[in-house]
Amino acid sequence: MASHRRPKQPSRTRVTVLTTAAAAAVVLSANAANAAPSEKPNKDEVKSKVDKLYEEAEKATEKLNGAKEKQDKLEKQIGTLQDNVARGQEELNDLRDGLGSLASAQYRTGGIDPSVQLFLSSNPDDFLDKASAMDQLSSQQVDALKKIQEKQRSLAQQRKEASEKLTDLADTRTELNKKKKEVQGKLAEARQVLNTLTAKEKADLAAEQSRASRASERSALDGGGSAKPATGRAASAYAAAQSKIGSPYVYGASGPSSFDCSGLTSWAFAQAGVGIPRTSQAQANAGTRIYSQSDLQVGDLVIFYGDQHHVGFYAGNGQVLHAPRTGTVVRYEAIGNMPFQFGVRIGT
Secondary structure (H helix, E strand, O other): OOOOOOOOOOOHHHHHHHHHHHHHHHHHHHHHHHOOOOOOOOHHHHHHHHHHHHHHHHHHHHHHHHHHHHHHHHHHHHHHHHHHHHHHHHHHHHHHHHHHHHHHHHHHOOOOOHHHHHHHOOOOHHHHOOHHHHHHOOHHHHHHHHHHHHHHHHHHHHHHHHHHHHHHHHHHHHHHHHHHHHHHHHHHHHHHHHOOOOHHHHHHHHHHHHHHHHHHHHHHHOOOOOOEOOOHHHHHHHHHHHOOOOOEEOOOOEOOOOEOHHHHHHHHHHHOOOOOOOOHHHHOOOOEEEOOHHHOEOOOEEEEOOOOOEEEEEEEOOEEEEOOOOOOEOEEEEHHHOOEEEEEEOOO
């Protein structure tokens, strides 16, 4: 006979838990349905963020340039010191050979005095410190020994200086690698942000920048406005920079086919026969400062940002000729696009 037991009813506690869970699921589903999708940054927001990253990359680039310049100077100084040490050692060997000849001559003419044997020791200082022995030396031998002492001291000082500079060079190379990684990191981040744009947005952004550049070029070439024209070597440097319009910006580059901001200005003045420092911060102190934009002359350097990490040439009519940043080329741009600090007039 079949069993007719009633099915077991769920407990009150279990019903309550299930009901609460179901209600929560409904609420979560409703919230998810009503939540606005995350908004994609628009073209202008992306441009603003990318410009900020490029500015940070340029700051690091100028520090990179400073480290490279220091490395080059240290390598030249070390090379000179090492050459001097090598020549000095040859001179020291010649002096010792000469002293040995004196001793040989004394031996041939009557035997070598025991004290003369000390001349040939590697440390003649010990002998000279003994005043009681001085009367056993001829004046010629004393002079020769003193020259050896002086040469030994000079070589010791030069070796010490070379060792210190080698340590400084190692630290500078470490700093150089650090700045390279920092620049590369900022540029990679900027590329990632740019890749959030659609192909059309990228094209629109490039078109806007191109129109602005053409407008700046027309303004700069329109007689320079009321600005005085460049003269002397500044004119030659400015003309050299103009010849590189369209050349790509490459961080750390100083010509002749690609440039960063201070690479362009230092290269251009070099073509005019004028040596100026490599970095924008150093170029800021390379001439007479001009604090009023109305007093700028075509060909003056123009320094931007509070930390002076960007530089270009004043082109007249409120325009600058410069190498802006990665992804651009040497071009004209409105001076008001960046925070102007002052101009620098390089003496000619």
